[in-house]
Amino acid sequence: MDCLEFRRRLGAEPQGPDPAMRAHREACPTCAAAWEKAQHFEHALHGALDVALPEGLAERVLLAQATGVRRQHARRRHVALGLAASLLIVLGGGGIAWRQAQARALPTLAVAHMPEEIGSLQLTRPLAAAPVAAAFAARHAALRGPLPADTTYVHVCDVGPFHTVHLVNRPDGQPVVVLYVPARQTATRRTFQRDGWFGREVPLRHGTLVMLANHKDRGSFDAVEQAWRVAIDGLGERRISEL
Incomplete structure (x- = not known):
C-alpha cells in the first residue's frame, strides 16, 4: 500500500481495522501523523454531537x-x-x-477530505487540458475558458454528499487545493480556518468553489479564484474586485 492509497482509505474508513493500513502506518511517519489527525477529528466530531440533557x-x-x-x-x-x-x-x-x-457543511467536509488526498500536494507537473475537461464532463460540467496553466492535479471525488472535481493549482509554487461543486451555489463568499487549513468558499455562476491551503496567502487565493472564474464561468479578464 502506498501513501496515496492509505490517505484515500483513511478518508473513507478513518477507524477501519485494515491490517494493510496499520502496517503502512507503522512504517510511514507522515501517514501515521495523518492517521492521528483523522482520529482527532473523528473524536471531536462525535464529542460535538454528544450533548447530554440536564439530569432529572x-x-x-x-x-x-x-x-x-x-x-x-x-x-x-x-x-x-x-x-x-x-x-x-x-x-x-x-x-x-x-x-x-x-x-455537514462543505468547508468542514472539504478539510476532512484532505488526509486522503494529501499526496496530491506534492505533484508539480502541469496537466494538459484534456484530463481536466474529462473530469468536468464526468460531473456534467464544462470549462468555458482556458485551463489555469498551473493546474497539477485533477480527480473526481465525493466529499460527503457533494460530487466534486478536485484540483490543485500552484500559484507562486505553493499548492492551493480547489474543490468545484457544479450546480450547487453557496449563498455568500466567505473565508474560514479549520485544523490548520485556511480556506475560501466562493459562489460562481454555475456552482461553488472551495479553496484550501496550509498557508495564509490572500494573493494566492485571489489568483486561483480569478483563474477558475475565467475557466468555469467564462468571464474573460474581469478582476475579482469587479465582481
Whole structure:
C-alpha cells in the first residue's frame, strides 16, 4: 500500500481495522501523523454531537405540569420551572442542530477530505487540458475558458454528499487545493480556518468553489479564484474586485 492509497482509505474508513493500513502506518511517519489527525477529528466530531440533557429534566417537566390545581403562587412557581425546562430543551436541541449543520457543511467536509488526498500536494507537473475537461464532463460540467496553466492535479471525488472535481493549482509554487461543486451555489463568499487549513468558499455562476491551503496567502487565493472564474464561468479578464 502506498501513501496515496492509505490517505484515500483513511478518508473513507478513518477507524477501519485494515491490517494493510496499520502496517503502512507503522512504517510511514507522515501517514501515521495523518492517521492521528483523522482520529482527532473523528473524536471531536462525535464529542460535538454528544450533548447530554440536564439530569432529572423530564421529571421536573412532569412535576410542573401536575401542579396546575395548586394554589396560585405554587402554580406560578412550577409553571416557571416548566418554562425553564422547555427553554433548556429548545436550546439543547438548537445547539445539536447547529453542530450537525456545521459537521455537514462543505468547508468542514472539504478539510476532512484532505488526509486522503494529501499526496496530491506534492505533484508539480502541469496537466494538459484534456484530463481536466474529462473530469468536468464526468460531473456534467464544462470549462468555458482556458485551463489555469498551473493546474497539477485533477480527480473526481465525493466529499460527503457533494460530487466534486478536485484540483490543485500552484500559484507562486505553493499548492492551493480547489474543490468545484457544479450546480450547487453557496449563498455568500466567505473565508474560514479549520485544523490548520485556511480556506475560501466562493459562489460562481454555475456552482461553488472551495479553496484550501496550509498557508495564509490572500494573493494566492485571489489568483486561483480569478483563474477558475475565467475557466468555469467564462468571464474573460474581469478582476475579482469587479465582481
